[in-house]
Amino acid sequence: MSGSLFGSAAAGSSVSIMHAVLTLAVSFVLGGLISLTYMKTCNRNGYSQNFALTLVIVPTVVAIIILLIGNNIARAFSLAGAFSIIRFRSAPGDSKDIAYVLFTMATGLACGVGTYGYAVLFTLFLCLLMVILHYFKFGAAKTPRKLLKITIPEDLNYEGAFNDLFSKFTIEHELIKVRTMDLGSLYQLVYTVSMDKQISQKEFLDELRCRNGNLNIVLSMYAEADGGF
Numbered sequence: 024m025s026g027s028l029f030g031s032a033a034a035g036s037s038v039s040i041m042h043a044v045l046t047l048a049v050s051f052v053l054g055g056l057i058s059l060t061y062m063k064t065c066n067r068n069g070y071s072q073n074f075a076l077t078l079v080i081v082p083t084v085v086a087i088i089i090l091l092i093g094n095n096i097a098r099a100f101s102l103a104g105a106f107s108i109i110r111f112r113s114a115p116g117d118s119k120d121i122a123y124v125l126f127t128m129a130t131g132l133a134c135g136v137g138t139y140g141y142a143v144l145f146t147l148f149l150c151l152l153m154v155i156l157h158y159f160k161f162g163a164a165k166t167p168r169k170l171l172k173i174t175i176p177e178d179l180n181y182e183g184a185f186n187d188l189f190s191k192f193t194i195e196h197e198l199i200k201v202r203t204m205d206l207g208s209l210y211q212l213v214y215t216v217s218m219d220k221q222i223s224q225k226e227f228l229d230e231l232r233c234r235n236g237n238l239n240i241v242l243s244m245y246a247e248a249d250g251g252f
Contacts, residue, residue, distance in 0.1 A: 042137070046135060047087070053143065054078060055079050057126055063157070081128060082131035085135060129145070169243055170214075173235055173238075175211075177207060209238070
């Protein structure tokens, strides 16, 4: 019975059932290790459970694809054509998320071709490297950027209107976007700002409110938190 079920797969390659089971098991375990590393090194306010689950599954999926392809060129082109019709509509992550996706794909490829030792070695090395870099906060800015949105009335000239307040409360600032609101009766200014931890954010916002007529002001703790502005 098992021979009839797996005979067509074995016809194009020399993969045994035990080899396939071992490949799936190793790729799943390594995917779980990568996912745990991602959760431990995620420096944002929480992490996406869906993305963490994806990191567990991707190595296994890639390993399955490699097992199905084997040395069959025609099968490789058929799978490439099948996957080319898939459209992913999830929001793109940051560069670190993309790096983890590539990490899991490389692990799945290593498992799929049967080089389990290399797969384990590379996974352990890169996971340890990510933990070390996270622990030492490699590349982290001393003063994280924040995203500031200020709504002003149309009769207020926004060019240089807040320069004195920025000089007083921020280390650096940059106007990155201006747009009109409410049929042109309001403007929204979007800045990236760097503030010292000892600066009072409430005092900063209070003085901005006095300047913009107490209209809406939004200060995001992380500039990346609102990539669409």
